[in-house]
Amino acid sequence: MNPLHALVDAIEHYDRLDGVASAISKAAGKAVQPRLIRNILSGTPLGHPLHPVLTDFPIGAWTMATVLDTVGGPASEPAADILVAVGIATAVPTAAAGLNDWSDTQGKSRRVGLVHAVANGSALCLFSSSAVARASGSRTIGKALGLAGFGVLMFGGFLGGHLSYGNAVNVNKTAGRTGPKEWTPVMAESELADGEHRKVDAGKVSVLLYRSGSGVLALDSVCSHMGGPLEEGTIADGCVTCPWHGSTFRLGDGHIVRGPATTPQPSYEARVNDGQIEVRRRAPWE
Template sequence: MNLLDDAVSRLERWEFLDRVAEPVRKAAHALVGPRAVRNALSGIPTGHPLHAVLTDVPIGAWSMAALLDVKGLLDAENGRGSEAAADLLVAAGLVAAVPTAAAGLNDWSDTYGPTERVGLVHAAANTVALGLYAASLAARRAGRRPAGRALGLAGLGVLAVGGYLGGHLTYSKGVKVSHTAYHEGPLDWEDLLAEDELADGAPKVVQLGEIPLLVTRDAGRIVALDNVCTHAGGPLNEGTIENGCVTCPWHGSQFRLADGAPVLGPASAPQPSYETRVRDGRVQVRAKK
């Protein structure tokens, strides 16, 4: 284990952070509670987690501002244009950081344990970076360019720490990664269960190879969805089914039974949905083409 991995591992085990996280989580849930806010920040309109997309804007703006600041230092006589562009990029990054942070807060509010702790420090680092860039912009506008440059470079350094932790959350902990990414159903019809097993209307969980399927009736039609919630892997069969939707018991994501489309975050990826038919009293399924 290298030094960075060891440091992150210590963060994951630092239980003191739980005391800070709980009140922050309650406040976050209050802020993102309305359906329209929850869905927008989760990325349901685009079908892709919103936070990951938005981070490119402030990171890109502030990185380019740093390059222009360095150019201004190396070429003081011709650096006026670089200075103005750098100031504009710092301001643009500050504006873009607001929705980026909101989307990140939404994603973090449904994490727990080690992931929650790392996410809290990730957010803290990015907040410090945001403060440094705000101070940098104020110094630039007050004519204190050396201080503005120094604050901007300090902000970029802290941002790199936050970015590293963000990468760990995504690539090592799987935050906002679809938990059905490698669930590939059969292209040909396969036998699943007897139709009369659904006579009582209760949902059934049936294994299709290594994939657990939630099978039930929706408005008289047999439907089948992957039973593993795309958001965090929750068992959908333990949730509630009403109004043509199933609600995950873990974080409240809702999916349409008819096609698996998410209708309430935090999930943004749809549930894999299967075609169904009945032959000789047996329910058969295949992946939708």
């Protein structure tokens, strides 16, 4: 096994991290509870997770600072110093968005995420120390601290990539879930009373049905955020709230009311025909 993969595997199975991870996760969850904070840090208004977007700023700034420190001459020193400062400033909101995302993870992903956060936090401390050393005239020490910070940063980035591409953390869980494009009967109208909801199969996907008066509303039953079962969530004010992390979607069109979800819930057309409730997927432009 690749040594890095072996290390990640060891981290994933090191359950002694669970205690501290759980305590930090609970504190983070309380801090981001307000809807505005949750939506912003999750990237809900952006329609894309915010953390991956923000990581480009500190990683890019610190990478270029390291390049200038390594191959640049005295003329490049002011630019390197500015880049170190930019990385420090942008690392703080990046960490906040990452902490918000990490607070929703469990098990091996939570363990890897904790080490990822420690690595990136260590890189921030090293680059901050580098900035202090540069400002005091100890440029050789500053460069050494920056180089050490860059090495730790690369390890943290590797763990972050594993979380996204290896563990599929915070990716759209409804991607590839395509319901029938033709009207498809899913249950008898008499089986769904006003105000009730049911999970039904529609082709190869499962759909949440909700009866509102004479009309029926339908959404994909798998939460786009982390795959939570929407049929077990609460329904109020025309919205359904995922029982896992609180993502709230409008039943009429799948629009996100509250994060952490960043991808709207796939919505289906529904009708009653000859005593049967039928659904079909909406065209992407509707």
